[in-house]
Amino acid sequence: MEALHTAPRWTTRTIDSWTRWAPNQWSLRIPRPDNFTFTPGHYARLGLPAHSTSDIVWRPYSIVSAPDDKHLEFLVTLIPHGLFTSQLATLEAGANILLDPGVMGFFVESQLAPGRTLWMLSTGSGLGPYISMLREGGVLRRYESIFVVHSVRTAAELAYANELRALETRHPGVLHYVPVVTRESGSGYLARRIPTMINDGSLEVLLASSLDPAFARVMVCGNPQFTGDMRALLRDRNFQPCRRGLIGSMLFENYWQ
Ligand SMILES: Cc1cc2nc3c(=O)[nH]c(=O)nc-3n(C[C@H](O)[C@H](O)[C@H](O)COP(=O)(O)OP(=O)(O)OC[C@H]3O[C@@H](n4cnc5c(N)ncnc54)[C@H](O)[C@@H]3O)c2cc1C
Ligand SMILES: NC(=O)c1ccc[n+]([C@@H]2O[C@H](COP(=O)([O-])OP(=O)(O)OC[C@H]3O[C@@H](n4cnc5c(N)ncnc54)[C@H](OP(=O)(O)O)[C@@H]3O)[C@@H](O)[C@H]2O)c1
Known part of the structure; x- marks a missing residue:
């Protein structure tokens, strides 16, 4: 046989x-x-x-x-x-x-309609896909401003911080790295959760840019409660989800259920 x-x-x-x-x-x-x-x-x-x-x-x-x-x-x-x-x-x-030789996923920036500002919001290891996008570099040419906001419990978990700071120096006025450390009092970093700082407007004031779907595009990755809260918050501001084949103004990746 x-x-x-x-x-x-x-x-x-x-x-x-x-x-x-x-x-x-x-x-x-x-x-x-x-x-x-x-x-x-x-x-x-x-x-x-x-x-x-x-x-x-x-x-x-x-x-x-x-x-x-x-x-x-x-x-x-x-x-x-x-x-x-x-x-x-x-x-x-x-x-x-x-x-596994197959790659998967829809968390790719081309799902978003063209915009002027790109908000890359993440918790924990949810930073990873943004590092790939920034290393590839296309987003740095397509957007006027990119805000990389990374929330972790302790400062030691700010992975890729040096690389992001170096990139910020190489792209002045374009890339803005915003580390957030939520469980280390007196760390000197922003310490409140991302949705809280968006809800009260303080993050937009800090970055001198508004989360307006007319020109802002938002990617959200990590903890599912975080992505859920962000989805509700952005929906209230008239951001549109990306559906398969249809571009939108906000995009999400959940790392667990
Ligand atoms: C599309 C997608 C992409 C992912 N990419 C990454 C990635 O780049 N890096 C990464 O670390 N994980 C990532 N994950 C999660 C990863 O696949 C595993 O679920 C995780 O590593 C836990 O596996 P485990 O078997 O050790 O834990 P399990 O025994 O399966 O326990 C799972 C539990 O761990 C917690 N958990 C799972 N993932 C995370 C996480 N990333 N951060 C904090 N808590 C978590 C949750 O409470 C979850 O219920 C991704 C998940 C999905 C669906
Ligand atoms: N990170 C550690 O030092 C540590 C130590 C021991 C065990 N663990 C375990 O490891 C696992 C993963 O922990 P992790 O710290 O990587 O992931 P995580 O719990 O998702 O926390 C990462 C960041 O996301 C923030 N966050 C969590 N839920 C949020 C929400 N709904 N909205 C906005 N922000 C939110 C956290 O803020 P908050 O701090 O406000 O929650 C923190 O800044 C958990 O099972 C945890 O128990 C972690």
Whole structure:
């Protein structure tokens, strides 16, 4: 009988490097397969063998690297007792991880109608897709102003802060990085949640720009309660969601249910 040959459904990659921003916030880099192409905002699935069974645990992760990078980079929040991340946390550089060759997602900036200002709002690891967009650079040419607002509990979790500050210096007046640290009193950073600072108008005053759907475009990524609150808030201001094939003025990515 002739053997059946099917294309492998995943590929094994070696973790080349880790960046440990904080005990619970790490980035990893794996070599990008030659035929693996994506648009900033897409996510890929990473897999690890389950501890107790022969199954593989797969989880989606937004790609942080630029499309032309020879590596794929991911920013991962380590969840206490998380099925995938608690195992990931035990791996060193040189360990193997599985990569699903298909990329997925609709959190891409081209879903938005052309605008003048772009608000990139995130909590925790939700910053990742914006780093990919900024490294690719197209958004920096298309918008007059970009506001990257990143909310974390502690300052150590402000991943990519140095890169964002350097980019801010290279694009004066265009890129504005706004770190928010919510659980470290006296840190000197903004300390209130993003929807609170938008609701009371203080973030718009600080950035001297209004969240007006006539010219502002908003991307929101991370904690689902945050994205839910932002959706309601922006809907009240007449922002329009992006539906498949129909451009809009606000776009969301939830990292869990
Ligand atoms: C489209 C998409 C893209 C994603 N991209 C990323 C990414 O780039 N980086 C990333 O860290 N995660 C990302 N996630 C979440 C990721 O897929 C896993 O759910 C997460 O790593 C937890 O897996 P786990 O098996 O360790 O935890 P599980 O045992 O599955 O526990 C899940 C619980 O952990 C919490 N949780 C899950 N993800 C996060 C998170 N990112 N931050 C804080 N708490 C969380 C929630 O309470 C959730 O109910 C993404 C999810 C989706 C749907
Ligand atoms: N980060 C840590 O130091 C830490 C330590 C131990 C365990 N953990 C566990 O790790 C998991 C992930 O924690 P995480 O800190 O990465 O993610 P997170 O809880 O989503 O918090 C990240 C940021 O999002 C903000 N946020 C949360 N809900 C929001 C909402 N509805 N609207 C606006 N902003 C909101 C948080 O502000 P608030 O601070 O106001 O919530 C914080 O600034 C959780 O299960 C947590 O229990 C985290």
